[in-house]
Amino acid sequence: EARSCERFAALVPHLDEELAKFYGGLLKSEARHFQDYLKLAYSYGDKADVDAKIEEIRLAERELIESPDEEFRFHSGVPTGVSAAA
Numbered sequence: 001e002a003r004s005c006e007r008f009a010a011l012v013p014h015l016d017e018e019l020a021k022f023y024g025g026l027l028k029s030e031a032r033h034f035q036d037y038l039k040l041a042y043s044y045g046d047k048a049d050v051d052a053k054i055e056e057i058r059l060a061e062r063e064l065i066e067s068p069d070e071e072f073r074f075h076s077g078v079p080t081g082v083s084a085a086a
Contacts (some may be wrong), residue, residue: 001034
């Protein structure tokens with residue numbers, strides 16, 4: 001959810017008004033989901049454990065975002081090339 005927020009926030013300023021409104025709505029929705037999941041985690045788990053798991057996920061996500069990816073997707077890493085659609 002947080003990764004979607006980052007991508008939508010980076011994308012929205014570059015879109016026409018109609019698409020910006022659509023993706024802006026998705027951004028707000030994803031932000032609510034992200035915050036809800038964090039609240040749930042902290043309400044059911046130990047703060048130190050939750051913080052450690054968030055850091056573990058953050059590092060894994062960073063690796064995925066920065067590493068080459070053969071197929072471009074919204075959440076993919078750095079594209080390594082462009083292939084024609086079948």
